[in-house]
Amino acid sequence: MALDIKNLKYEPVIGLEAHVELCTRTKMFCGCRLSFGEDKNIYTCPVCLGHPGSLPVINRKAVQYAIKIALALNCKIQDYTIFHRKNYFYPDMPKNYQISQYDLPLGVKGHLDVDMGDYTRRVGITRVHMEEDTGKLLHTGTTGRISESEASIVDFNRAGTPLIEVVTEPDIRSPEEAREYMIALRNLILFLDVSNCSMEEGSLRCDANVSVRKKGKEKIGTKTEIKNLNSFKFLQKGLEYEVERQIKLLESGSKVIQQTRHYDSKTAITKVLRSKEEAHDYRYFPEPDLVPIYMESKMVEDIKKTIPELPATKAKRFEKQYGLSIYDSNFLSNDRDLADYFEKCCSCYGNAKNIANWMMGDFSALLNKEKITIKESRVTPENLCRMLEIIDGGKINSKMAKSVFEEMFAAGKDPGKIIEERGLEQIADKSMLEAVIEEVLRDNPGPVEQFRQGKEKALSFLIGKVMAKTKGKANPRMVNEIITKKLS
Amino acid sequence: MEIHYLTAHELKDRLKKRELSCAEIAGSIYSRIDEVENKLNSYIRLDKEHALSGAGEIDKLISSNAIEISDFTGIPVAIKDNMCTKNITTTCASRILENYVPIYNATVIDRLESRNYILAGKANMDEFAMGSSNENSYFGPTKNPWNTGRVPGGSSGGPAASVASGEAICSLGSDTGGSIRQPASLCGIVGFKPTYGRVSRYGLVAFASSLDQIGPLTRDVDDCAAMLNVICGCDGNDSTSIDTAVPDFKSFLAEDMKGMKIGIVKELMAEGIDREVREAVQMTIKMAEEAGGKVEEVSIPSLEYALDVYYIIAPSEASSNLSRFDGVRYGHRNMQARTLREMYQRTRAEGFGEEVKRRIMIGTYCLSAGYYDAYYEKAQRVRTLIINDFKKAFGKFDVLISPTSPTTAFKIGEKIEDPLTMYMSDICTIPVNLAGLPAISIPAGLSADKLPIGLQIIGDILREDNVLKAASSLEKAIGFKDKPGI
Numbered sequence: 001m002a003l004d005i006k007n008l009k010y011e012p013v014i015g016l017e018a019h020v021e022l023c024t025r026t027k028m029f030c031g032c033r034l035s036f037g038e039d040k041n042i043y044t045c046p047v048c049l050g051h052p053g054s055l056p057v058i059n060r061k062a063v064q065y066a067i068k069i070a071l072a073l074n075c076k077i078q079d080y081t082i083f084h085r086k087n088y089f090y091p092d093m094p095k096n097y098q099i100s101q102y103d104l105p106l107g108v109k110g111h112l113d114v115d116m117g118d119y120t121r122r123v124g125i126t127r128v129h130m131e132e133d134t135g136k137l138l139h140t141g142t143t144g145r146i147s148e149s150e151a152s153i154v155d156f157n158r159a160g161t162p163l164i165e166v167v168t169e170p171d172i173r174s175p176e177e178a179r180e181y182m183i184a185l186r187n188l189i190l191f192l193d194v195s196n197c198s199m200e201e202g203s204l205r206c207d208a209n210v211s212v213r214k215k216g217k218e219k220i221g222t223k224t225e226i227k228n229l230n231s232f233k234f235l236q237k238g239l240e241y242e243v244e245r246q247i248k249l250l251e252s253g254s255k256v257i258q259q260t261r262h263y264d265s266k267t268a269i270t271k272v273l274r275s276k277e278e279a280h281d282y283r284y285f286p287e288p289d290l291v292p293i294y295m296e297s298k299m300v301e302d303i304k305k306t307i308p309e310l311p312a313t314k315a316k317r318f319e320k321q322y323g324l325s326i327y328d329s330n331f332l333s334n335d336r337d338l339a340d341y342f343e344k345c346c347s348c349y350g351n352a353k354n355i356a357n358w359m360m361g362d363f364s365a366l367l368n369k370e371k372i373t374i375k376e377s378r379v380t381p382e383n384l385c386r387m388l389e390i391i392d393g394g395k396i397n398s399k400m401a402k403s404v405f406e407e408m409f410a411a412g413k414d415p416g417k418i419i420e421e422r423g424l425e426q427i428a429d430k431s432m433l434e435a436v437i438e439e440v441l442r443d444n445p446g447p448v449e450q451f452r453q454g455k456e457k458a459l460s461f462l463i464g465k466v467m468a469k470t471k472g473k474a475n476p477r478m479v480n481e482i483i484t485k486k487l488s
Numbered sequence: 489m490e491i492h493y494l495t496a497h498e499l500k501d502r503l504k505k506r507e508l509s510c511a512e513i514a515g516s517i518y519s520r521i522d523e524v525e526n527k528l529n530s531y532i533r534l535d536k537e538h539a540l541s542g543a544g545e546i547d548k549l550i551s552s553n554a555i556e557i558s559d560f561t562g563i564p565v566a567i568k569d570n571m572c573t574k575n576i577t578t579t580c581a582s583r584i585l586e587n588y589v590p591i592y593n594a595t596v597i598d599r600l601e602s603r604n605y606i607l608a609g610k611a612n613m614d615e616f617a618m619g620s621s622n623e624n625s626y627f628g629p630t631k632n633p634w635n636t637g638r639v640p641g642g643s644s645g646g647p648a649a650s651v652a653s654g655e656a657i658c659s660l661g662s663d664t665g666g667s668i669r670q671p672a673s674l675c676g677i678v679g680f681k682p683t684y685g686r687v688s689r690y691g692l693v694a695f696a697s698s699l700d701q702i703g704p705l706t707r708d709v710d711d712c713a714a715m716l717n718v719i720c721g722c723d724g725n726d727s728t729s730i731d732t733a734v735p736d737f738k739s740f741l742a743e744d745m746k747g748m749k750i751g752i753v754k755e756l757m758a759e760g761i762d763r764e765v766r767e768a769v770q771m772t773i774k775m776a777e778e779a780g781g782k783v784e785e786v787s788i789p790s791l792e793y794a795l796d797v798y799y800i801i802a803p804s805e806a807s808s809n810l811s812r813f814d815g816v817r818y819g820h821r822n823m824q825a826r827t828l829r830e831m832y833q834r835t836r837a838e839g840f841g842e843e844v845k846r847r848i849m850i851g852t853y854c855l856s857a858g859y860y861d862a863y864y865e866k867a868q869r870v871r872t873l874i875i876n877d878f879k880k881a882f883g884k885f886d887v888l889i890s891p892t893s894p895t896t897a898f899k900i901g902e903k904i905e906d907p908l909t910m911y912m913s914d915i916c917t918i919p920v921n922l923a924g925l926p927a928i929s930i931p932a933g934l935s936a937d938k939l940p941i942g943l944q945i946i947g948d949i950l951r952e953d954n955v956l957k958a959a960s961s962l963e964k965a966i967g968f969k970d971k972p973g974i
Binding site: 085291 | 572578594690691692696697698725727808813816828832852
């Protein structure tokens with residue numbers, strides 16, 4: 001049961017920290033390839049294994065990708081940026097420090113507008129910074145928990161994968177907004193072609209800082225940090241649980257304790273991971289093995305040029321150029337592939353509204369059902385347009401079109417061919433229809449008489465008979481016209 | 489003179505004339521090692537078979553004209569045991585890396601291998617290069633060849649003692665606060681710390697990343713320049729290596745110092761420097777003037793803070809650099825521990841020695857929340873003052889001169905219980921690292937009790953030319969030819 005935030009005395013104050021794995025060819029600080037679930041520890045070298053004497057070297061491409069993300073989030077790119085070491089011990093960290101950024105991150109002071117249907121939430125972006133990913137721990141035994149394992153092994157394939165951290169201001173006011181923000185962030189980054197942004201695969205991850213305060217109050221309450229919110233659904237569910245937990249605490253006269261909590265998706269609750277006192281002192285200091293990056297304005301400008309039209313701008317253009325509603329424009333422009341598909345269709349077929357209706361209706365329904373993306377579907381824009389033209393030409397009716405489209409979707413066939421193979425073409429030949437109608441009128445004198453006496457229902461019966469005789473292929477509008485004319 | 493006491497360039501000439509073979513050189517070095525190593529403990533790892541067979545291979549390549557004899561071809565070089573040698577243990581003189589076998593070569597090793605050098609052995613050192621006496625080695629202290637009751641200096645004590653005693657022709661050390669120059673001084677040889685960024689640090693096990701630099705320890709300035717030619721140059725694997733053309737360092741060797749402006753650093757000739765050491769330096773000043781140099785005193789007031797700044801910055805960086813030694817992936821691991829935390833604690837408690845632990849504690853403290861600004865941050869700002877003061881001095885002078893070490897070699901055990909006194913041993917060398925400058929130590933004579941005294945010559949950033957010019961002409965003027973009695 002979703003929390004009815006609107007009716008509560010309290011309002012949540014939420015800030016998110018998203019981690020985005022970049023899809024560069026090599027790792028952040030060495031030449032090892034990025035891996036995709038292959039054998040363990042095969043993409044490793046002295047640098048990403050943290051061997052003595054090894055040194056990091058910055059991946060230029062990763063910096064460019066990071067700048068691209070920061071620019072797309074309306075951030076100011078700092079004139080120069082440096083890396084820091086974040087020190088803490090954990091076996092998945094080869095050096096027991098993570099090379100990250102601290103007080104001089106790459107990008108600052110941006111924002112992302114999140115469309116909430118009836119309003120827009122502008123979420124401030126505090127910072128966009130670069131860092132390296134850790135390895136992965138695998139605990140043997142049935143539970144997979146470290147405390148119950150016989151042994152733990154570390155896979156360093158992921159260690160050193162370039163990560164971007166996007167930190168928001170505490171501008172988010174509901175778990176639903178948090179979810180929509182993350183979806184908007186994912187969509188935006190997908191447009192930039194710099195990450196797969198998949199929460200399922202872990203290339204997009206998110207932690208949340210949550211507090212609640214009485215509505216109308218300025219002061220932000222004590223916050224907790226929630227970890228393991230690893231799907232859009234869990235993000236919302238976890239936050240809903242946590243907001244409710246905090247409100248209950250305050251209502252009962254208790255206090256919220258500053259701590260880090262872990263969301264357990266099985267039980268849908270958050271549990272304490274560590275208290276403020278147990279929090280790490282990361283002992284940040286400038287990474288002496290790397291030199292500062294000075295941002296040349298020309299480089300930033302060149303990267304700016306590679307940013308494609310982003311969802312917000314695209315939606316506005318769709319509205320204006322194709323006369324779509326705000327809702328339709330937003331729907332079609334949030335997903336890069338959907339938007340591209342739509343525009344391809346628009347280039348070969350004139351009625352944009354028709355295209356939008358099909359894409360958002362039957363097409364989307366089938367995509368959702370099959371759990372595939374529009375890119376993976378077998379319906380080409382050309383074939384969708386061809387089908388719309390056939391409908392417009394009156395060759396098939398919309399009911400027939402539905403089944404034709406299903407076959408197009410399943411087999412990737414040309415709609416004309418499907419209609420031909422199945423003999424679906426409507427009978428729109430007047431003389432042919434007239435012959436059938438003559439026959440029906442002759443065989444059903446009763447209903448004919450009833451119609452003449454003004455019973456409208458009899459007309460439907462007669463049309464039904466004609467449709468049955470033509471096996472549904474008759475154009476119902478024409479049948480209606482001819483019968484009415486003949487009997488009047 | 490015995491083969492093992494010749495310089496690399498003398499040996500190269502003999503190799504070229506076919507008067508000697510590489511196998512003979514290696515053989516001579518190893519018989520010297522057999523003779524004195526049990527008294528000196530210069531090495532952590534020796535592989536006679538490998539060295540001799542390697543030398544034989546090179547002889548074959550030379551006689552079949554497959555390779556040309558260049559500088560260091562067939563020359564046995566000792567390598568400080570904090571430089572990674574592929575498939576050969578690299579311990580940093582620490583229990584925690586006792587059996588650590590690197591999977592790659594340090595860049596300097598690759599460069600030496602391209603010259604077909606011979607690895608004489610992995611040389612002893614203070615654990616993780618932390619120390620000034622070589623007493624902080626898990627594998628026992630190295631002794632000074634001039635007097636085995638004395639320390640050879642540190643942390644490159646092994647590289648210095650081996651070259652001074654004929655256990656190697658030359659060696660590579662690393663210098664974070666004087667770790668090449670001070671032992672060179674105490675052992676009566678030449679030691680050079682290049683400009684920070686001249687030599688790739690890739691494969692040098694880090695102590696303090698912003699201060700560490702690899703450099704040569706040799707018998708004369710010629711060999712030193714030749715070794716710089718081999719090891720200097722930008723390396724794509726080290727982001728802090730300077731992308732600038734590498735000159736032919738041998739071309740800077742000069743007969744005189746005509747037109748050179750030389751500054752005597754006032755603060756480094758004051759009390760706290762042994763009288764004998766000061767006198768020896770004053771002698772060389774006279775020689776510099778005779779060789780055509782213009783000598784003047786210069787004050788660098790911020791040097792007063794150098795030691796304090798160093799003992800914040802170096803341990804801070806070290807505390808982070810050494811955190812990778814955790815028993816997880818390589819090196820020593822305590823096998824009795826039952827939890828992760830216990831494994832870390834016991835592994836590191838057993839693996840690191842006293843001095844290393846002390847510095848990890850100091851560094852961890854300096855970087856902690858609430859102390860960072862007062863210590864690390866402030867130290868960095870004072871470091872900038874020191875850099876600026878040097879910059880000012882080099883506006884007036886080509887090189888600066890000082891003693892390398894305030895004392896000659898001290899007795900083993902004399903300072904080990906008193907870290908602060910020990911830290912004073914590097915008072916003259918530390919400022920140079922803080923400012924990233926190139927500096928050399930050359931022998932300036934012997935004390936009354938027959939212990940070497942070293943002279944430090946400091947140059948401006950990337951001005952190794954001036955340092956080598958001054959060093960080579962003073963080397964001639966001083967004419968130090970003594971060898972240790974061992």
